[in-house]
Amino acid sequence: MRDASVPKLSYHVILNASAGTASATGVTSQTLEAVFADRGLDVTVDSDPDVSLDERVKRALESDADVIVAGGGDGTIAALAGALAGTDKALAVLPLGTVNAVARDLGLPLTLEEAVAGIADGELRPIDIGEVNGRLFLHMAAVGFVAGIAAAREKVRGHFGLLEFIGFSRFFARRLARSRRMALAINPDEGEARVERAQAFAVVCSEFSEGFGRMFSRDRLDSGTLTLYVVRHLSGADLIRLTLGMFLGRWRQDDALRIEHVREVTVDTRKPTVKVMLDGELANIETPLVFKVRPLALTMVMPAQTSSQTPMEGTSAA
Numbered sequence: 001m002r003d004a005s006v007p008k009l010s011y012h013v014i015l016n017a018s019a020g021t022a023s024a025t026g027v028t029s030q031t032l033e034a035v036f037a038d039r040g041l042d043v044t045v046d047s048d049p050d051v052s053l054d055e056r057v058k059r060a061l062e063s064d065a066d067v068i069v070a071g072g073g074d075g076t077i078a079a080l081a082g083a084l085a086g087t088d089k090a091l092a093v094l095p096l097g098t099v100n101a102v103a104r105d106l107g108l109p110l111t112l113e114e115a116v117a118g119i120a121d122g123e124l125r126p127i128d129i130g131e132v133n134g135r136l137f138l139h140m141a142a143v144g145f146v147a148g149i150a151a152a153r154e155k156v157r158g159h160f161g162l163l164e165f166i167g168f169s170r171f172f173a174r175r176l177a178r179s180r181r182m183a184l185a186i187n188p189d190e191g192e193a194r195v196e197r198a199q200a201f202a203v204v205c206s207e208f209s210e211g212f213g214r215m216f217s218r219d220r221l222d223s224g225t226l227t228l229y230v231v232r233h234l235s236g237a238d239l240i241r242l243t244l245g246m247f248l249g250r251w252r253q254d255d256a257l258r259i260e261h262v263r264e265v266t267v268d269t270r271k272p273t274v275k276v277m278l279d280g281e282l283a284n285i286e287t288p289l290v291f292k293v294r295p296l297a298l299t300m301v302m303p304a305q306t307s308s309q310t311p312m313e314g315t316s317a318a
């Protein structure tokens with residue numbers, strides 16, 4: 001946590017000009033400097049296209065800035081989060097990517113002006129992050145019809161009415177028809193080691209909330225645990241029941257799911273590598289997969305919430 005006497009935070013933006021929205025809207029250093037200046041924020045923008053992202057992340061770490069701002073999509077955030085975890089610098093997000101899955105999951109504003117306003121008025125919150133074989137995730141790692149899960153998630157965020165519900169169900173069913181069950185050797189830090197056949201599994205930082213219309217969203221980001229969701233079987237009937245249950249906010253007891261809270265869990269498959277969807281980015285990772293939680297490892301600039309959380313001292317009325 002930052003000392004309340006810190007008068008003003010400084011910001012270092014890494015603008016990834018090749019990220020979807022950044023390139024589509026032609027955002028430049030000048031654009032960002034102007035928007036930050038409007039809020040009275042002290043900013044440096046690195047938009048150097050000739051230097052690799054890794055090198056720019058290194059420069060940001062070596063800078064004096066208190067907050068490093070990812071101006072890009074999920075890949076840019078992942079690169080920065082990995083470097084900032086465990087340091088005293090905080091991470092903020094300008095969602096200039098294509099999907100911006102992480103920004104959506106964290107409930108961050110999605111337009112540039114709102115995002116900068118959110119940074120100016122936001123607060124510093126340490127959050128848990130997950131790790132699998134050295135790769136970080138802020139929200140979820142998923143295996144097995146992962147593309148389906150990730151894309152379906154995009155369909156159910158925000159407003160969720162009847163049309164979205166039907167679209168989600170049809171999309172999911174098509175993906176499902178093509179998917180196969182796999183044998184998983186699961187070994188949690190506490191609890192029973194076993195082999196299960198499953199259609200898919202996901203490891204989530206903290207856990208998904210249960211409640212009407214609350215699909216794939218989390219109330220807490222700092223529970224100190226991961227939640228392992230194993231989808232054991234998923235026939236058409238399972239799918240309808242589970243989807244409806246999720247929509248209605250009653251799904252945790254479903255027989256098709258096994259849910260377990262862990263600090264660490266090893267999952268092995270028969271394949272030497274598996275495709276893992278990490279916060280919207282697909283990665284091929286060698287098995288066994290060793291998932292671990294890193295409690296409160298990353299400090300993020302988040303929208304201000306309650307008085308119990310740490311305010312961004314000196315930044316709001318700069």
Ligand SMILES: Nc1ncnc2c1ncn2[C@@H]1O[C@H](COP(=O)(O)OP(=O)(O)OP(=O)(O)O)[C@@H](O)[C@H]1O
Pocket residue numbers: 016018019020021053054072073074075076077078079096097098099100101280
């Ligand atoms: N970790 C990384 N290392 C090197 N280059 C990266 C990395 N992550 C992303 N990039 C490069 O930056 C580009 C933009 O990626 P980013 O994920 O930030 O935006 P996006 O793909 O448009 O958005 P989203 O991932 O939210 O859909 C990628 O096409 C890739 O060329």
